[in-house]
Amino acid sequence: MSDLRPITALGAALPRLASFGALEIRENGGLALASMALRRGTVEPTPFGLALPGPGRWIAGQGVAALWTGLDQWMIEAEGRAELDFAAELKQLAPGCSVTEQTDGWVAFEIVSRAGTGPIDALLSKLVNVDLADFGPGCATRTGLEHMSCFVIRRSEAHIAVLGARSSAGSLWHALETAAKRLEER
Amino acid sequence: MLITHPLLGLRDAQEFTYLGDARLIDRPAPSAPDAEAAFCDYVFLRDNPAGVHRELWYHEHGDRSWLVVTRDTVTHEVLGAELARNVALARTRCSK
Amino acid sequence: MKFSGFRVFAEALKGHTGWRPLWRNPDPKPSYDYLIVGGGGHGLATAYYLAKTFGRSRIAVLEKGWLGSGNVGRNTTIIRSNYLLAGNEPFYEFSMKLWEGLEQELNFNAMVSQRGIINLFHTDAQRDAFRRRGNAMMLAGAGARLLGREELRAMVPFLNYDNARFPIKGGLMQARAGTARHDGVAWGYARGADSHGVDLIQNCEVTGFRLDRGKVRGVETSRGYIAADKVGVAVAGSSSRVMAMAGMRLPIESHVLQAFVTEGLKPTIPGVITFGAGHFYISQSDKGGLVFGGDIDGYNSYAQRGNLPVVEDVVEGGMALMPMIGRARLLRMWGGVVDMSMDGSPIIDRTQIEGLYLNGGWCYGGFKATPASGYAFAHLLATGASHETARAYRIERFARGHVVDERGAGAQPNLH
Numbered sequence: 001m002s003d004l005r006p007i008t009a010l011g012a013a014l015p016r017l018a019s020f021g022a023l024e025i026r027e028n029g030g031l032a033l034a035s036m037a038l039r040r041g042t043v044e045p046t047p048f049g050l051a052l053p054g055p056g057r058w059i060a061g062q063g064v065a066a067l068w069t070g071l072d073q074w075m076i077e078a079e080g081r082a083e084l085d086f087a088a089e090l091k092q093l094a095p096g097c098s099v100t101e102q103t104d105g106w107v108a109f110e111i112v113s114r115a116g117t118g119p120i121d122a123l124l125s126k127l128v129n130v131d132l133a134d135f136g137p138g139c140a141t142r143t144g145l146e147h148m149s150c151f152v153i154r155r156s157e158a159h160i161a162v163l164g165a166r167s168s169a170g171s172l173w174h175a176l177e178t179a180a181k182r183l184e185e186r
Numbered sequence: 187m188l189i190t191h192p193l194l195g196l197r198d199a200q201e202f203t204y205l206g207d208a209r210l211i212d213r214p215a216p217s218a219p220d221a222e223a224a225f226c227d228y229v230f231l232r233d234n235p236a237g238v239h240r241e242l243w244y245h246e247h248g249d250r251s252w253l254v255v256t257r258d259t260v261t262h263e264v265l266g267a268e269l270a271r272n273v274a275l276a277r278t279r280c281s282k
Numbered sequence: 283m284k285f286s287g288f289r290v291f292a293e294a295l296k297g298h299t300g301w302r303p304l305w306r307n308p309d310p311k312p313s314y315d316y317l318i319v320g321g322g323g324h325g326l327a328t329a330y331y332l333a334k335t336f337g338r339s340r341i342a343v344l345e346k347g348w349l350g351s352g353n354v355g356r357n358t359t360i361i362r363s364n365y366l367l368a369g370n371e372p373f374y375e376f377s378m379k380l381w382e383g384l385e386q387e388l389n390f391n392a393m394v395s396q397r398g399i400i401n402l403f404h405t406d407a408q409r410d411a412f413r414r415r416g417n418a419m420m421l422a423g424a425g426a427r428l429l430g431r432e433e434l435r436a437m438v439p440f441l442n443y444d445n446a447r448f449p450i451k452g453g454l455m456q457a458r459a460g461t462a463r464h465d466g467v468a469w470g471y472a473r474g475a476d477s478h479g480v481d482l483i484q485n486c487e488v489t490g491f492r493l494d495r496g497k498v499r500g501v502e503t504s505r506g507y508i509a510a511d512k513v514g515v516a517v518a519g520s521s522s523r524v525m526a527m528a529g530m531r532l533p534i535e536s537h538v539l540q541a542f543v544t545e546g547l548k549p550t551i552p553g554v555i556t557f558g559a560g561h562f563y564i565s566q567s568d569k570g571g572l573v574f575g576g577d578i579d580g581y582n583s584y585a586q587r588g589n590l591p592v593v594e595d596v597v598e599g600g601m602a603l604m605p606m607i608g609r610a611r612l613l614r615m616w617g618g619v620v621d622m623s624m625d626g627s628p629i630i631d632r633t634q635i636e637g638l639y640l641n642g643g644w645c646y647g648g649f650k651a652t653p654a655s656g657y658a659f660a661h662l663l664a665t666g667a668s669h670e671t672a673r674a675y676r677i678e679r680f681a682r683g684h685v686v687d688e689r690g691a692g693a694q695p696n697l698h
């Protein structure tokens with residue numbers, strides 16, 4: 001039997017990690033993702049005790065989180081469960097809903113600032129057309145980043161996550177790295 | 187241009203793709219006796235006014251919703267936007 | 283007044299006191315045999331050929347603003363006949379032949395310059411498609427040459443041949459293509475039409491059509507009612523608005539197309555280069571400015587100005603193709619309103635209203651068609667039949683399913 005070894009979205013054995021000044025960008029290889037959509041006439045569930053957020057919002061629970069992705073649709077995240085069948089687990093907790101496994105369709109980058117909100121805001125200003133006055137902790141949106149469609153999540157003042165298509169993980173890393181480097185050089 | 191998304195507030199028009207005249211919602215009945223001519227008009231003809239225009243925009247880099255945007259084609263001013271699904275559902279109810 | 287080198291020399295000795303206006307500025311008469319609505323390139327060319335070639339008289343051109351105030355002065359001046367489809371290629375090649383004799387025909391310097399056009403390709407599949415297009419061009423007598431990468435590099439060494447996404451593999455060249463001075467074309471046709479007795483009436487906006495039992499009787503204008511037997515509308519960009527006054531809906535959306543020019547630079551770009559994959563094309567004017575553009579903005583617009591996302595898209599394409607353009611400084615940018623038709627091809631046809639004719643739907647490519655468009659429209663107005671190269675441009679093609687869709691994009695105007 002072949003010796004199969006899993007690789008990350010960026011093609012390495014271990015997730016990539018790099019620092020640029022106060023910013024740290026980390027490939028989050030362990031994040032499990034599943035999308036969930038209400039069907040007509042179903043009751044809105046509360047999977048893992050999550051009160052599903054409204055438009056433009058993200059909410060975190062114990063090791064799981066949910067972000068609104070469209071009318072009656074959410075993406076559910078679970079830390080460290082990428083190797084498990086998270087979608088099946090979610091399906092049990094969301095009766096009548098359409099649940100789809102998403103983990104391997106995406107790459108997730110966690111970006112943390114060691115100097116407060118300033119560097120995060122500067123990075124976002126460079127990369128996305130999002131009104132930062134209205135993008136505090138608990139906000140999440142899909143938008144274009146260098147022509148790539150991405151989810152941007154504000155996990156806290158100094159911590160954002162960018163979820164992009166796994167097939168363009170390298171280009172997304174390049175965009176984030178370039179912007180972060182330029183901020184560092186400034 | 188900034189489009190006033192009914193759920194997400196002001197969003198850059200770059201996040202959207204454009205389909206055209208909102209009358210494309212009104213698909214002709216395929217079983218009507220004049221269906222062939224009606225479909226020809228539906229597919230090919232447009233009002234194309236200079237001024238206020240109701241048109242379909244798709245929030246591709248966003249929540250993937252279809253919007254009916256009311257916009258002035260002379261000034262590019264966006265005058266309003268609503269979810270196309272609400273527009274379509276309201277019409278279905280009217281016709282019943 | 284005939285232009286010649288001798289005349290310029292003689293006038294120089296007289297302090298240039300002998301030059302006269304190129305055309306009269308007459309008031310409208312109560313009636314004409316032929317009214318052409320629209321004093322742009324196509325309308326003026328129509329009037330010229332109608333009078334000169336088809337020998338018709340009692341002709342007037344009605345222009346809302348001043349002659350040549352619309353798209354004929356807002357385009358990027360490219361002339362070419364490098365189409366694929368049988369409905370298009372003979373028409374554009376007919377236009378190319380008229381361009382080649384235009385300055386002698388009009389006795390006017392339109393600065394027609396056959397400096398060539400190169401369409402770049404980046405994959406084997408694209409090379410095959412361009413070879414096919416080149417064969418179609420050669421069948422129509424337009425001439426074409428497939429250039430390999432090294433041959434191309436010798437001609438235009440400044441391109442980025444090793445772009446990671448779109449490495450340049452070669453190009454399809456039409457050596458007879460090039461550029462022309464766009465305003466000069468309008469002025470030349472205006473002067474020619476005027477000298478054959480056509481009344482060019484400016485500041486005269488058509489505000490309505492007078493129809494009677496399915497036949498056109500004349501037009502209402504901002505300068506009063508003018509009766510006419512036949513009315514030809516050539517107002518691309520505003521075709522829908524004008525034809526709506528006659529109760530017609532058209533297979534057309536109006537879109538804005540932007541163009542850009544840099545400050546004058548030393549000669550660097552030998553011809554026209556198009557980078558279709560990157561939504562960018564460029565040439566250099568005789569004055570030295572780099573003239574370039576890209577895609578339409580993609581939404582209905584009558585604004586004659588576009589928005590920044592397309593500016594970004596165009597300059598990204600420019601930087602990807604020829605990084606040296608980053609050192610050039612942009613001088614002007616502007617927008618023009620174009621008739622985007624449902625198949626990307628024009629309409630030259632009669633309408634259901636007797637005596638009312640339409641010339642429109644030129645999308646982003648009307649300038650190169652100016653001579654043939656005028657000729658074919660004059661042919662239609664004078665004889666009642668389509669010109670042999672314009673038979674594919676009947677409006678009924680949409681109902682019959684015989685669309686002329688070079689791009690294969692379907693009834694979605696912003697994708698053509």
